[in-house]
Amino acid sequence: MTAFLHHNLPDSLILEIGFLKLHWYGLLIAIAILVCLFILSKLARFRQIALDQIFDLSFYLIIFGFIGARLWHILFYNLSYFINQPLAVFKVWQGGLAIHGAILAGLITVYLYAKKQKLSFWLLADLLAVVLPLGQAIGRWGNYFNQELYGKACSFSWCIPISGEAGYFHPVFLYESILSLILFISLLLVLRLGQLKVGMITVIYLGGYSLIRFFMEFLRLDIAGSWFWGLNWQQILSLAVMMLAVQLVLRLGLSKNR
Template identity: 40%
Template structure:
C-alpha cells in the first residue's frame, strides 16, 4: 500500500477541499481569487521594501503594481483562451470566468513586461531597475498562486503511485484517465521550485548590496527569467493539460526561449560593457 505523504505529516489524505471557501447569498469567496489577491499584496510590500534598499522611491512600485495587474491578468487569460479556443468558442460566456482558473503565467509575464516597459518610459526610470525590484516578488507570488490549482483540482500531471500522489475527484479527471485516482501534483512541484528561485534571488539581492557579488542592474530579472524557465521546462513534461501547438508544448517552447533570452541578456550586461549602473546600496539600516 502506498501512503500519501500528507497522511504521514498531517493525518489526512492529500486532496483538495474544493475551490470555494464560503458562499453568502450571491457572494462566493474562492481560494483562487484569495490566493491571487494575497500574492499581489505581499508582492507589492516586498518590492517597496527592496526599492528602499536600492534608493528607489517605493511609491513608484505602488503605481507600477496597478500597471502590472492591468497588463498581466488580462494577458494571462487571453493567452490561455487563445490556445484553448476550440473549447471557449463553444462557451464564450466562460471567457471572463477567470475565477474558475485558466490563466497562463507566460501570458502574464508578457503582459506585465509590456506594461513595465511603458511605465518605465512614462516615468523616465530604468526598466531594468524596476524589473530587478519586482522579480523576487513575482516568483514569490507565483509560488503562492500555484496553490490555486490545488484547490481547483487542476494543473496536475500523469497518474502516479508515488508517496506524494495527489487525489483528483472524478469530475476533474480527463475522460481517458477516468479510472485513475492519483496524479503527479505538478502545481506543488512548481510552487516548491518557485520558492527555491525566490530564495536565490533574495539572497543575490542582499549580497549585492555589499558588493559581494557585484551585480549590474538587470541581473536579478534575467536570473529570474532563466531560473523559472529551467524549472518549467521539466515540470511541464509531467503535465497532461499542457497548452499545445501541434505536437509542441507551448510552455516548454516559451521556457526554452526564456533561458536563451536570459543568457543573451546577461552576456549583454557583462560582456558587452554596456553603460548600465551597478547596484547601489541604500544607507538605510531598516
C-alpha cells in the same frame, strides 16, 4: 502536509452567502499580490525608489498583468471553447490565468511606465523579478483547490487524488510552488549582495523559471500533443527564453566589475 494532500479532495469554494461566493483561487491570488506588494515596498526603499511610484506601477501591473494572463490562456490553451462559450471569459474563479501572458504584459507595462517617469526599466524589472516567483509559489495553490496542474499517475505518498479519476497523480502545482519559492529566495539573496549588473536579476528569473517550466511540462497532462522532438509548445517557448537568457548573460556579463 503530504499525507493530507494524499488523502483529501479539496473544495474550491470557501464560503457562499446568497449570490456571493468566495473561492480559494481568487483569495490566494489576492494574498499573493498583497505579499508581493509588501516585499516590493521594502525592496524599493533599499534601491531608493519612491513608494508612490512603486504603488502606481503596481496598480497598472495588476490590471494589465491580469488581462495578459487571461488573454494568453484564452488564445493559446482553449480558444475554441471560449469561442463557443464567450461568457466563460469572465469566469476567472474557475482558473485560467497563464503566467507567460502576465510576464509579457508586465514587461510592456514596466517599460512604458519607466519611459514616462524617466526611471530605469531594468532597475524596476529587477525588483519585480525578485518578488514574482514568490507570488507564483503562493498562487499555484489556487490550482490545487481547482484541481488543476496535476501530472501523470504515480504511487508516491505525496501524490494526490483527482475528482472523477482513479488513482493518484503527481502534484505538479506543488513541485512548481516549491521550486518558485527556491527561486525567490535565491534572487532575493542575489539582490541583497548587490554584485550583479542592473537587469541581470530579470534575466536570471526568466531563465530560471523557464527551466522550471520546461521540466514540469514533462509531467503535465493538461497540455495536449507535441510539436517538435516530443516537446510541447510551452517547452519550446521555455527553451527559447532560456537560450535568450544565456546569450544575454554571455554578452553583458553578470558582474558589475566585468
